[in-house]
Amino acid sequence: MKLALTDAAALFVHFNARAEIHGEETEAAGDIQFKFDLPNDRLADFHPDLKGVLYFKDPSRAETDDLANAGLDAPHLRFQKMVLPLRFSNEMVGATIKINKGTGKPLTIKDAKVNDFRITPKEGGTIELRVRVQTHPSESQSGALCGMIKHEVRVTIEPAAEEAPA
Numbered sequence: 001m002k003l004a005l006t007d008a009a010a011l012f013v014h015f016n017a018r019a020e021i022h023g024e025e026t027e028a029a030g031d032i033q034f035k036f037d038l039p040n041d042r043l044a045d046f047h048p049d050l051k052g053v054l055y056f057k058d059p060s061r062a063e064t065d066d067l068a069n070a071g072l073d074a075p076h077l078r079f080q081k082m083v084l085p086l087r088f089s090n091e092m093v094g095a096t097i098k099i100n101k102g103t104g105k106p107l108t109i110k111d112a113k114v115n116d117f118r119i120t121p122k123e124g125g126t127i128e129l130r131v132r133v134q135t136h137p138s139e140s141q142s143g144a145l146c147g148m149i150k151h152e153v154r155v156t157i158e159p160a161a162e163e164a165p166a
Contacts, residue, residue: 029136
């Protein structure tokens with residue numbers, strides 16, 4: 001799986017600074033959680049049939065759909081009572097993440113793992129996508145990441161050219 005996003009609006013939900021032990025060495029590590037609101041067409045990043053399973057177009061509602069939904073081919077949830085979020089165990093290894101809080105140049109994190117995908121489909125054709133990014137930030141990057149918690153940011157996710165086997 002290769003999820004690519006370019007300058008997507010997101011909420012920087014959480015940053016968990018931690019340490020990893022590799023033999024005798026201790027290395028700084030961290031987990032970042034982002035929340036995106038994306039069009040339901042992005043469900044194809046997980047499976048080509050997923051959108052059709054979760055959404056449908058109701059011709060009987062065509063006159064009452066608002067203008068925002070009028071152009072969507074499938075804005076209505078098929079299962080209103082489904083327990084959510086849907087979770088996917090896919091993992092991207094070696095991704096480059098760029099995070100921009102709105103001032104200056106973006107913070108770039110290389111060789112990150114992107115995983116723990118959680119999808120909450122919403123009525124109207126939008127999905128909430130939460131992802132975890134696992135990284136080994138420097139001390140200065142850790143400080144900058146802490147300053148982004150609970151802020152709106154712009155995120156670019158670039159998959160590795162050749163994804164390493166997970």
